[in-house]
Amino acid sequence: MVEGVDVGRVRELNRALVLRDLRRRGRSTRAEIAKQTGLTHATISAIVVDLLEDGWVREVGLETIPRGRPPVLLEIDPRSHFVLGLQLGPHRTRLSLLDSLGAEIASRDVRTRSKRLETVAGHCAELVADLLSSVKVARRRVHAVGVCVPGVVDPVSGAAVDVPGFGWRDEPVGAALSSAIRLPIHVHDDCYALAGLELLEGRAHGERHAVLLSVTGEPAVALIIDGRVHRGASGDAGSLAHFQIPGLTDRCRCGNAGCLGTVVSAESLDRRARGPVRASLDAERMEDVPALALLEAAGRGVPDARAIVDEVAAHLARAVGWVLNLVNPDLLVLGAGLTGLPATMLASFSEDVLAACHPGVRSVLRVERSEFGGPDRARGVALVALHESVEHLESVFPSVAS
Numbered sequence: 305m306v307e308g309v310d311v312g313r314v315r316e317l318n319r320a321l322v323l324r325d326l327r328r329r330g331r332s333t334r335a336e337i338a339k340q341t342g343l344t345h346a347t348i349s350a351i352v353v354d355l356l357e358d359g360w361v362r363e364v365g366l367e368t369i370p371r372g373r374p375p376v377l378l379e380i381d382p383r384s385h386f387v388l389g390l391q392l393g394p395h396r397t398r399l400s401l402l403d404s405l406g407a408e409i410a411s412r413d414v415r416t417r418s419k420r421l422e423t424v425a426g427h428c429a430e431l432v433a434d435l436l437s438s439v440k441v442a443r444r445r446v447h448a449v450g451v452c453v454p455g456v457v458d459p460v461s462g463a464a465v466d467v468p469g470f471g472w473r474d475e476p477v478g479a480a481l482s483s484a485i486r487l488p489i490h491v492h493d494d495c496y497a498l499a500g501l502e503l504l505e506g507r508a509h510g511e512r513h514a515v516l517l518s519v520t521g522e523p524a525v526a527l528i529i530d531g532r533v534h535r536g537a538s539g540d541a542g543s544l545a546h547f548q549i550p551g552l553t554d555r556c557r558c559g560n561a562g563c564l565g566t567v568v569s570a571e572s573l574d575r576r577a578r579g580p581v582r583a584s585l586d587a588e589r590m591e592d593v594p595a596l597a598l599l600e601a602a603g604r605g606v607p608d609a610r611a612i613v614d615e616v617a618a619h620l621a622r623a624v625g626w627v628l629n630l631v632n633p634d635l636l637v638l639g640a641g642l643t644g645l646p647a648t649m650l651a652s653f654s655e656d657v658l659a660a661c662h663p664g665v666r667s668v669l670r671v672e673r674s675e676f677g678g679p680d681r682a683r684g685v686a687l688v689a690l691h692e693s694v695e696h697l698e699s700v701f702p703s704v705a706s
């Protein structure tokens with residue numbers, strides 16, 4: 305035995321390789337899996353015994369071959385294990401249950417009752433219990449819970465470093481949720497959850513250099529550089545909230561003045577929606593998410609609402625231009641917080657962004673609207689949890705990880 309090798313870890317990674325191969329290619333035989341993964345037949349046989357015992361994999365008949373003993377076909381049993389995605393927002397809380405092949409089998413979308421972490425955790429535990437019992441899935445069958453929040457998190461400790469919508473500063477979100485829900489919790493920021501969805505199933509699938517822009521709480525980009533999501537030294541890469549924008553003067557909670565987040569953020573839009581423009585906004589929407597009421601009114605052409613949104617969009621376009629000039633991507637995906645904008649407003653925002661890029665960057669850049677919206681974050685973070693916990697991928701980027 306090679307000294308220093310963690311046998312348990314090697315076994316876990318080999319098991320992940322087998323599951324990943326079956327997930328990608330569907331039905332397969334032990335011999336074919338050995339060929340595809342490069343593992344020995346003996347190793348594959350031992351792993352398959354374990355996976356059959358745990359219910360992850362099932363035998364589904366024999367392969368047809370011209371002569372000799374036909375090999376047994378295996379496939380993942382999609383209903384044997386599950387992952388949950390939990391999307392925490394200051395207004396809405398969403399839950400998504402996926403089977404082990406990533407198909408959504410149930411979801412919930414409810415009003416967020418409180419911003420106190422203990423109350424939030426208790427509420428989430430009730431939601432999870434209710435959802436699992438409604439589809440008759442035992443808790444022990446849930447492998448992991450991916451959680452996303454609109455702000456900066458420490459993905460290692462699971463702490464919410466700075467989540468302004470909840471007023472959380474260094475709050476132990478992961479620990480609180482894991483003790484309330486009693487399942488393994490993986491905490492990410494919204495932008496990472498959306499990037500996972502975009503990379504695995506969306507516009508950025510197979511792209512090497514892409515930027516995904518979203519404004520769920522504060523403006524943020526996911527940077528895909530050389531095929532990997534760039535997370536930075538402290539997991540804080542991609543936040544645009546504290547870019548200093550000439551002309552802005554309001555004091556930011558970070559202590560500086562003129563940060564982009566003082567104007568471009570869900571909180572700031574909520575606040576402006578409650579201002580003089582309120583009379584022109586949909587009352588029911590205002591109760592729900594004020595910022596969305598404002599965006600909808602702008603889309604309907606209400607002049608005061610339109611003026612606010614145009615001003616906000618101009619500041620954002622300028623900051624995004626800086627990012628694009630720095631990263632030089634092939635693709636900019638306009639994601640959550642922007643996908644709901646009417647086509648004409650989105651087109652003029654794209655034009656402003658392109659105008660802020662230098663010609664070399666502009667000449668290769670495609671700008672596309674994401675197929676996903678804010679509510680898809682729950683499914684996105686569940687998918688990320690599925691890939692990270694079951695397949696042990698360091699990156700959610702399949703074209704590179706495979």
Ligand SMILES: [Zn+2]
Nearest residue numbers: 546556558563
């Ligand atoms: Zn700031």
